[in-house]
Amino acid sequence: MIDIKNLKKKFGDNEVLKGVDLKIDNGVTLVIIGRSGCGKSVMLKHIIGLLKPDEGSVMIEGKDITKMNEKELFEIRKKFGFLFQGAALFDSMNVEENIGLALKENTLMSVKEIADIVAEKLEDVGLPGIQKMKPSDLSGGMKKRVSLARSLATNPEYILYDEPTTGLDPVMSDQIDDLIKDLSDKFKVTSIVVTHDIFSVYDVADRVAMMHEGKIYFEGTPKELTETDDVLIRDFLNRTDKRI
Ligand SMILES: Nc1ncnc2c1ncn2[C@@H]1O[C@H](COP(=O)(O)OP(=O)(O)OP(=O)(O)O)[C@@H](O)[C@H]1O
Ligand SMILES: [Mg+2]
Structure with missing residues (x-):
């Protein structure tokens, strides 16, 4: 299980994470949505210790990775796959x-x-x-x-995907979503998927979290998300680009 508590991170005066609380059970696929710049990628980077928080903890299998040294981080990262946003291959x-x-x-x-x-x-x-x-x-x-x-x-036992379908055509996006689902079903991988593609939410998510102003504004099932009356969420869902 991944258990994030009161995670805070500032870059200069820019308070990006203002106390993120989020639990991800093993085997679950959690999709994270939220406006551009709200801190989704920054949060993912804390989960594998690429960034250190100012406050708070990230417990992975009971160990706080924010307190780990490079050697311990190296060991824990072996359990992780990470698809970076704009993932660069070595040319x-x-x-x-x-x-x-x-x-x-x-x-x-x-x-x-x-x-x-x-x-x-x-x-x-x-x-x-x-x-x-x-x-x-x-x-x-x-x-x-x-x-x-x-x-x-x-x-990997855990896979973090930062916008895996951005820039892909709808057919390819569907294929990637199918792959994320397959990995989760067959190998019981725990997945965290950051996306702007609302169709991915319905395709792959067991749970969905929405980040807003440095915190988790909503966490629940995709059904709960679509059925909510919350104005901010409704507005976000209505504006989000739809896959054609
Ligand atoms: N290494 C860094 N140094 C300084 N500021 C940073 C750093 N990384 C991220 N930021 C800032 O943190 C904020 C959140 O960035 P982040 O990349 O997490 O957004 P995001 O939610 O992933 O957005 P998008 O959906 O566009 O990918 C932005 O204001 C960004 O400029
Ligand atoms: Mg990002």
């Missing part, structure tokens, strides 16, 4: 090298074992056989899926 490496990098550096797997996993993950994201291509030869959607394959390579 000098081909697809296979990009996906296999963490396995090569952090495990004792053989070249053949790594190649098999890379092939399997490319299969999973619907891009079999593109191992030898360079990132510069891929479309935006393909890059996104290769990045996803890379975050899946280590078979």
Whole structure:
């Protein structure tokens, strides 16, 4: 379980997180929505210790990661897959090298074992056989899926997705949503998905949280979200770009 308590973070005078409280049970897919700049990416970065809070805690399996040193963080991060917003691949490496990098550096797997996993993950994201291509030869959607394959390579228990479908066409977006669901159903992965794509909420979420002004404004099921009379939420949902 991930248990975030009273998380606060300022950058200069910019108070971004003003006391975030959020629990994510194991096996659950939680989708986080909220206006641009409200702190979604900043919060995700606290969950894997890329940012340290000014106050508050992030408990993962009972341990507060905000108190961990780099070595402990390195160990806990092995349980995580992270699809960064605008995920960058290493341009000098081909697809296979990009996906296999963490396995090569952090495990004792053989070249053949790594190649098999890379092939399997490319299969999973619907891009079999593109191992030898360079990132510069891929479309935006393909890059996104290769990045996803890379975050899946280590078979993470937790996956954080920062806008996994942004910039993809509706068909591809559906495929990514299906993949997120599959991973959750088959492997009981715990997923946190930040998205501006309201269709993803209905496609993948067990629970949904809305951030507003540095706090969790709403947390509940997708059904509870759509049925709420709350003016702020209704307004947000009405304005959110709809996938056509
Ligand atoms: N490393 C940083 N240093 C200074 N300010 C930062 C840093 N990272 C984020 N911010 C600021 O924190 C605020 C929240 O940013 P964040 O990236 O979390 O927004 P977001 O909710 O993910 O937005 P979007 O939906 O556009 O991705 C912004 O005002 C941003 O400028
Ligand atoms: Mg963001």
